[in-house]
Amino acid sequence: MKVIQVLPDLNGGGVEKGTLEVAQALVEAGHESVVVSAGGSMVERLLSLGSRHVCWDLGRKSLATLRHIWAVRKWLRQEKADILHLRSRMPAWIMWLAWRGLPLNERPRLVTTVHGLYSVSWYSAIMCKGERVIAVSDTVQRYIADNYPATDLNKVVRIFRGVDHDEFPYGLLPEGQWLDAWYEQYPHTKGRVILTLPGRLTRLKGHHDFIELMASLKQAGLNVCGLIVGGEDDKRKSYADELYVKVKDAGLEGDIFFTGARSDIRHIYAISNVVFSLSSKPESFGRTVLESLRIGTATVGYDHGGVGEILTALFPAGLVAKGDIGECALRTQQIVKEKLKPENASLFTRKEMLERTLALYCDLLKPANRKQI
Structure with a gap:
């Protein structure tokens, strides 16, 4: 499958790191990964992992950003992606408006991730418009239910963020x-x-x-x-x-x-x-x-x-x-x-986060789940 992830930029941070992790997992599983952002210090790393980067500044909170909708719609039609995954509010609005203007049979499946406890408003509501909405914790799942009651909770999937054991090994001793x-x-x-x-x-x-x-x-x-x-x-x-x-x-x-x-x-x-x-x-x-x-x-x-x-x-x-x-x-x-210390537990792992995210993509592409929103 071909997956497009969209976020404002790639200059570091939890959302950006998670995007690269999903991109890497897609490539390693034999899929095609594309990331849309305004660029940044992490682009080189993204490319080295086998993904493609498309430079598009969609994160600027300005009415002028709306001018990109028609070009984005044309680009989406050319890309013919299977999954469109939106991770931030302003780029999500541009992508969603472009996506809604496509014929039903040309739309990629739409996934959004609610990464933060955003201010409650019509502007933030865009993050609940995916055909699947990923909540990064129970806290976020409750936030969606409490503040956006029109959201179908059956499409909300909780997938905890995770940390790689190799990157943060238990008992690490600095050299x-x-x-x-x-x-x-x-x-x-x-x-x-x-x-x-x-x-x-x-x-x-x-x-x-x-x-x-x-x-x-x-x-x-x-x-x-x-x-x-x-x-x-x-x-x-x-x-x-x-x-x-x-x-x-x-x-x-x-x-x-x-x-x-x-x-x-x-x-x-x-x-x-x-x-x-x-x-x-x-x-x-x-x-x-x-x-x-x-x-x-x-x-x-x-x-x-x-x-x-x-x-x-x-x-x-x-x-x-x-x-x-x-x-x-x-x-x-x-x-x-x-001298209290936490035990070495296997909860909140990056491996589980990536497996569940890719499984969500695959599940959404099943014929039985092809109902459009």
């Missing part, structure tokens, strides 16, 4: 060369309890809570250092500056380190005593939580959204009530003192 380079760059982390908060510097990720947690643990006498691992958001430079000032005012400049974006995040998980997820709003899934648990690192997170689901299944000792810094501090101290 000596990596450790030497790390301690040369961050000598103040050596011999201390390392606490890590991954995530870009955006307000929802809970950085203020993490700084308060660090202050509380330091006051309690724990020899901690904190790592905030994530790049600055170009549009939110003022927020990053706000965090730097807060760390300085709290007297934690020698205790909290901003590493920026890192490509060696799995090694940072491995040297961490505890990893945190303190998002103020529920996450649709919580990939960083799963990654750190896969490595075998204790992880503490607020008990809501996909993060709550993952911790409940893999490390319930890490669950804390949202916003309760005191409970978070006590739980951290307990984990460090008792």
Whole structure:
């Protein structure tokens, strides 16, 4: 079969990574994979995996983007794809409007994935218009049912995101060369309890809570250092500056380190005593939580959204009530003192995610499921 996946760009992130993983699985299974995006740093990797990339900027939130509908419709007719998989709202609107204008017998089967807990609106409703709608967690499945009651829930399929065991192996020990380079760059982390908060510097990720947690643990006498691992958001430079000032005012400049974006995040998980997820709003899934648990690192997170689901299944000792810094501090101290760690479980695997996604494609192509929406 021939599958077209559509998203705004390929510049990194969970949606983009999942797109490449599905593309690779399609090629390895002997299918044809096409990805439509505005391009980005991951295109080269996509091409090396055997997929084709079509550069089309459909993610710009502007009325001018609507001009692409007729060209996209012509292109879809030429491509004769079997599956059209939409992963983001603005590109989904362009593709859906183009797709609806095709004759019934020329339309590819339509799949959408609800990757986030989007603001509830007519604009976001496009992600529920697929002939199959993939929900990436139970949280997302409930979000669809609660906020888009017109959606036929029989077409909603929950497929958890997954992490590759080879990429995040349980019990990973960083090599000596990596450790030497790390301690040369961050000598103040050596011999201390390392606490890590991954995530870009955006307000929802809970950085203020993490700084308060660090202050509380330091006051309690724990020899901690904190790592905030994530790049600055170009549009939110003022927020990053706000965090730097807060760390300085709290007297934690020698205790909290901003590493920026890192490509060696799995090694940072491995040297961490505890990893945190303190998002103020529920996450649709919580990939960083799963990654750190896969490595075998204790992880503490607020008990809501996909993060709550993952911790409940893999490390319930890490669950804390949202916003309760005191409970978070006590739980951290307990984990460090008792050296608690998650077990090596086989839930939320990339292999299962890919198998179920490709099976969904194949099922949709069966003659019995050829009813158009």
